[in-house]
Each structure stands twice: as C-alpha cells, then as structure tokens.
Amino acid sequence: MSHIGAGATVSEAAAKVGLSVHTLRWYEQEGLVEPVGRDTAGRRRYSDGELDWLVLLTKLRSTGMPVRDMRRYAELARLGDGTVGQRLRLFQEHRERVLRRIAELQRDLEAIEYKIEIYGQMGCEYEATSTG
Amino acid sequence: MSHIGAGATVSEAAAKVGLSVHTLRWYEQEGLVEPVGRDTAGRRRYSDGELDWLVLLTKLRSTGMPVRDMRRYAELARLGDGTVGQRLRLFQEHRERVLRRIAELQRDLEAIEYKIEIYGQMGCEYEATSTG
DNA sequence: GCTTGACTTCGAGTGCACTCGAAGGGGGAG
DNA sequence: CTCCCCCTTCGAGTGCACTCGAAGTCAAGC
Numbered sequence A, B: 001m002s003h004i005g006a007g008a009t010v011s012e013a014a015a016k017v018g019l020s021v022h023t024l025r026w027y028e029q030e031g032l033v034e035p036v037g038r039d040t041a042g043r044r045r046y047s048d049g050e051l052d053w054l055v056l057l058t059k060l061r062s063t064g065m066p067v068r069d070m071r072r073y074a075e076l077a078r079l080g081d082g083t084v085g086q087r088l089r090l091f092q093e094h095r096e097r098v099l100r101r102i103a104e105l106q107r108d109l110e111a112i113e114y115k116i117e118i119y120g121q122m123g124c125e126y127e128a129t130s131t132g
Numbered sequence C: 001g002c003t004t005g006a007c008t009t010c011g012a013g014t015g016c017a018c019t020c021g022a023a024g025g026g027g028g029a030g
Numbered sequence D: 001c002t003c004c005c006c007c008t009t010c011g012a013g014t015g016c017a018c019t020c021g022a023a024g025t026c027a028a029g030c
Helices: A010-017 A021-029 A048-062 A067-079 A081-130 B010-017 B021-029 B048-062 B067-079 B081-131
Strands: none
Touching: A010 A021, A010 A048, A021 A048, A048 A067, A048 B081, A067 A081, A081 B048, A081 B081, B010 B021, B010 B048, B021 B048, B048 B067, B067 B081
C-alpha cells in the first residue's frame, strides 16, 4: 500500500462505512456523493471528509430517509452556505419523522411485551404441570 | 345495515385496522389470518377477536416483522397451546430486534440533532448578519 | 508479464409487501 | 328493479434500494 495518507480506496471505504463497492459507485451516480477524487490511475480515493459524508448518509438511510431526500440534501450541500436554512428544515422534519417512528415502535413494543408476559405465564403453567 | 352484532364487513374491518380490503384478503390468502367467518351470502364477517388479531398483525408489521415470520406465528397460533413456548421465543427475538432498532434510531438521531445544532448556529449568524 | 483490483456503461434481477385491475358472478337493501 | 357491496381467480404492476453480472480496459505491484 503506497497510498498512505492519500485516502481510502473504494474497497476500504466500503469496509469502513458498511456499504458495498457497487453501492458506493451507485451513490455517486445517483448524486448522493460528489464525484470522488481520483489518483493518477483514475481510481477513487476517499478523503476523510468524504468518508464522514458517507457515514452521515448511512445514518440518514438507517433512520429511514428516502434516497430522493438524501439527493436533495446533497444538492443543497453542494450549493453552499446559502442553503443552510433549507438543510436545517430538512433535518428538522426528518428528526420529527424519526421521533414519531421511535414513538410508534415503543407503542407497538408494548403489545409485544404484553404478549410475552401472557405467553410467559402460559408457559410457566405448562412447565408447572409437566414438571409436576 | 342489518348486521348489527354480526361482525364487521371487509370494508369496515379495513377501516378499523388500517389495511386495505385488498390487503385483508391478501393476508388471509397468505395464511396470516385464519379463514374469516362468513354470513349467509358468503361475505366475510370479522369478529372482534379477528379484528384484534389483525391489529396485532399490524403492530408486528409496523415493528418490522417480515410477513414470513408473521405467517410462522399464525401457524403456531393455529396449532394451539402446545406452541406457546415457540411463540414466546418468536416474540422475545422480535422484541430484541425492535429494541436494537430503537437504539439504532436513537444513536443515529444524535447525528441528526448535532447537524441541526450546527445549522441552527450557522443560520443565526446569517440572520444576525442580514438583519444587522 | 501476470495477477489483482480498479475502472466504465449498461441493463437486468432481487426481495419485499403490497396494490391494482380485469372478468364475471351473487345477494340484499331501498 | 337496481344499485352497491361483496365474492372469486389470476396475473401483472409498483416502489424502493439496491445488487449483480457482463464485457472490456487499464495500471500498479510482485
């Protein structure tokens, strides 16, 4: 490896951010990532900043942001500081969605835990019966 | 409506549980729901118990349980009390998944909130500049 | 000089969970 | 009698986010 300090290769970046090489190229193609810097041979070299961006994208994805919104966000970021307000609103809306989602999961979890309790009781009775 | 007390029609059930009529039939066809009781004309009549079951299914779905696991669960339920242990395990595993999912959302939410803070600060500076 | 890993474009395939529409028929309420 | 809601089977379509494979090229490292 003679690229020490020159940034990560695609496969290294893939390993670091938890996306496949295919997906990294696809993200770039879809405009979620600015065209990545290249080495003399034309191969992608991901800088720390680009890796951070990718990590942020994975967090947005994992919290359920659709790819089209991520694309929108990437476009805004590309346009510079003038779009900070829009990016803020985009993130605030997303936060609300995530909070609602968490609340929904917690609500529905209660039904699951209630069932676990019931089944636990039923199981105990069975055990008690079967073991005497 | 002369079916007072005779159970809900498909469309009523759909409205109550938040699934489409198409999806209700599809759930039945996929074995997520036992064949629903019928009236003299062969039309589905959902009892309160059947509605409760559907509501439970929607909670499982909304917490991310795949349809194949829901089918497995429905099969176990159909087999009676002897499968309570398996159902308990199924729910316990699902609970763990949901808890992990909530934890993941909360973790990733932090990054989003951090960004909101940053953008908030940037926006304030801009406002301060533009308003004076 | 050969292997390895990277590059390109392209389109097709995958998995999931619906979602819809067509075609043709039946029964009950107003 | 006539709507309207329901029934059936069937297969195809949708949306999302990948995911894969093919085909051909290129350059660096051993």
